[in-house]
Amino acid sequence: MAGRQKEQWGTKLGVVLAVAGSAVGLGNFLRFPGQAALNGGGAFMIPYFISMILIGIPICWAEWSVGRYGGRFGFSSCPAIMGVLGRHAAWRYLGVLGVLIPVVIYMYYVLIEAWCLGYAWSYLTGKIDLGQDPERYAQRAGEFFGHFVGIEQDGVTLAGGLQISVVFWIIVFALNFVLIYRGVSKGIEAFCIRAMPLMALCALLVLVRVLTLPPNAKDPEQLNVLNGLGYMWNPKPVDEGQPWWAALANADVWLAAAGQIFFSLSVGFGIILNYASYVRRNQDIVLSGLTAASTNEFFEVCLGGLITIPAAFVFLGATGVGGSLGSSFALGFNTLPAVFEYMPLGRAVGFTWFFMLFLAAITSSLSMLQPAIAFLEEGLGIGRRGSVTLLGLITALGSFFVIYFSKNLVALDTFDFWVGNALIFVAATILVILVAWVFGAERAYAEAHRSAALRIPRVWKFVIKYISPTYLLTIFILWCCRNLPDRVRELGGNQVAVLAVLVLAAIIAFLLVMVNVASRRWGDPRRHVELPEEQIA
Amino acid sequence: MTPAGWVFMSLSIGFVVALTAFCFYRVLAGPVDESSDESRPGATEE
Numbered sequence: 121m122a123g124r125q126k127e128q129w130g131t132k133l134g135v136v137l138a139v140a141g142s143a144v145g146l147g148n149f150l151r152f153p154g155q156a157a158l159n160g161g162g163a164f165m166i167p168y169f170i171s172m173i174l175i176g177i178p179i180c181w182a183e184w185s186v187g188r189y190g191g192r193f194g195f196s197s198c199p200a201i202m203g204v205l206g207r208h209a210a211w212r213y214l215g216v217l218g219v220l221i222p223v224v225i226y227m228y229y230v231l232i233e234a235w236c237l238g239y240a241w242s243y244l245t246g247k248i249d250l251g252q253d254p255e256r257y258a259q260r261a262g263e264f265f266g267h268f269v270g271i272e273q274d275g276v277t278l279a280g281g282l283q284i285s286v287v288f289w290i291i292v293f294a295l296n297f298v299l300i301y302r303g304v305s306k307g308i309e310a311f312c313i314r315a316m317p318l319m320a321l322c323a324l325l326v327l328v329r330v331l332t333l334p335p336n337a338k339d340p341e342q343l344n345v346l347n348g349l350g351y352m353w354n355p356k357p358v359d360e361g362q363p364w365w366a367a368l369a370n371a372d373v374w375l376a377a378a379g380q381i382f383f384s385l386s387v388g389f390g391i392i393l394n395y396a397s398y399v400r401r402n403q404d405i406v407l408s409g410l411t412a413a414s415t416n417e418f419f420e421v422c423l424g425g426l427i428t429i430p431a432a433f434v435f436l437g438a439t440g441v442g443g444s445l446g447s448s449f450a451l452g453f454n455t456l457p458a459v460f461e462y463m464p465l466g467r468a469v470g471f472t473w474f475f476m477l478f479l480a481a482i483t484s485s486l487s488m489l490q491p492a493i494a495f496l497e498e499g500l501g502i503g504r505r506g507s508v509t510l511l512g513l514i515t516a517l518g519s520f521f522v523i524y525f526s527k528n529l530v531a532l533d534t535f536d537f538w539v540g541n542a543l544i545f546v547a548a549t550i551l552v553i554l555v556a557w558v559f560g561a562e563r564a565y566a567e568a569h570r571s572a573a574l575r576i577p578r579v580w581k582f583v584i585k586y587i588s589p590t591y592l593l594t595i596f597i598l599w600c601c602r603n604l605p606d607r608v609r610e611l612g613g614n615q616v617a618v619l620a621v622l623v624l625a626a627i628i629a630f631l632l633v634m635v636n637v638a639s640r641r642w643g644d645p646r647r648h649v650e651l652p653e654e655q656i657a
Numbered sequence: 658m659t660p661a662g663w664v665f666m667s668l669s670i671g672f673v674v675a676l677t678a679f680c681f682y683r684v685l686a687g688p689v690d691e692s693s694d695e696s697r698p699g700a701t702e703e
Contacts, residue, residue: 132684162665169672350658353666364661404687411680418677422670573687 126194126651127304129398134309136408139395140415141312141483143386144319146232148420149477150448152380153352153428158445159376160367163355165421167368167377172385172417175378175591178583179387179548180413181576182555184405185568187396194651196397197495198390199635202551203645205559212639214554216631217547218390219495222488223511224539224627227518228532229488230296233481234289235269235453236474241288243460243471250461257458258440265453270526274616277526289523293516296482300489301508304398308486315479316415322476323423329469330431343437348430351438371598378595383541384420385413386487388548394491407573419480428456435462449529452477489515499638514627521623525616534620537607545596549589556585 129135156164190201198218202211242248250260268285270277277283282290299307336343355364358373367373386392392409399405432441432455444450460470489511496507525531555564561581568576611617642648658666 132687136684162662162669165665165669169669346658349666350662353669354659354662355665407680407683407687411677411684414673414677414680417673421673425666425669573683 130305136411137316138309138312139412142487143416144419144480145484149424150452152420152424154445155376155380159373161356162353163364163367167374171378171381175588176381176385178588180409183392184396184409185564187393188399189567191397192401192650193648204648207646214550216635219492221389223492226488228522228535229485234292236478238285238288240471240474257461261457262454274525274527297512312483319479322472326473330427333434345430348433351433352429375598388551389544390491391487402571404573432459435459530616531620534617549592552589561585
């Protein structure tokens, strides 16, 4: 790494907002409320906060700690940092997950990001017309979404000229790469410092509108904001006829809560590791990590938990909301547009809401590109221009695959299941074992406290060594039991799903070859030395 | 909205708001970040 000036964050607040921006995404506003309402309402918050304390925050601190440690050796990519931590080349190959997962998620996430911007634009220009019949708003919203994303047929969004969703995909895709090209400080940080407050402002505007909604004239006693909040927050059993605390004895509730906190904080798959590597060696990470995590929770619990379900309940009632709770897409793109149609000032609220979702998405998608850029730069010695071009080409091809195979969103769903869910569990488990058992919990604890502004409780060492991996493995096994049989059966009857898995296999093979090339360039992982101070800070 | 619903909502939101406020207070009230100098390297150069 000699002769190379390592990138760094410009400010403490900048790194906090960049990491928080990476974590805050569509799931905070669409997935969390649905999961909570389905899994015990207020009772869901008990396993949710316990999971935050036992896996979310501990893994977050572990990743920050070893990420900054890897940065001291001049590395920012997961394969290189895992090689340094494990002092064996095999860890570099396992570290490929820290490049693969963000890149593959980017391929479909950028598309959803484009839908959000496209919807915001459609609200602004009045292109979303759900007709005059309130009874058909939900149906028309579903039809609009289906047409927008090409859900009826493969390739339909690319036929007969550019569809609006593809135009926005091009815009959003280009914007991501322009920001990435500008670098960590001048691109990602500068953007997040502006986007995060703007996102909070948009969310607060929508929140005020929702909380001041008048009762629905059809049934003001039932269909009002207070009952909407009750639908979300009243503790309730999952099965009728039991007391609410029976929800706490339900394994599915714990699985849902752990999964939500785990995916929401974006821990364990290389993004925080990468971002933390750009932190100066004497800059705090304990407080920064906790601040980023709490910011994510603020958006999720305080904004997501108060907006989505109550707004939908006032206009659609329990029956109308209930059907879309299990699907973020159904809630976000079918139910809510129907709700905005009913709502006074609905068009302005719709624009604000989808623009906010777009900001949430782009601050996340930027974080998915940077790990791969770092890998190409430090592993293959490619400059910024070359690495951005190469990654742009690879992700454009993958994203194009998802756009083309749009029928029932099978390609997107397959990528999300195998990479956005299954592999994330695997990557996080590997990372926790590496940090706690190979690098050593004691060393990671000491490393975290270098210039720390807060003390991590000593029990963290026990938690990260025993509790977090056990918890992770348990929910992963439960998750596999619930989901894998159906998915494997699906592969037998769906050619697009099979093709998507083959594409994933090809990407994994390509990245493993790249790690092999990089590994030769990096040399013996036991002989890395820390970069001199002037090249770091 | 039942009383239990109010309790769960208030405690959850109160906890998160308090934690976030505490963290941001500590971040913003901490020592001035010397790295905020615009002249610091912001992009990778070979």
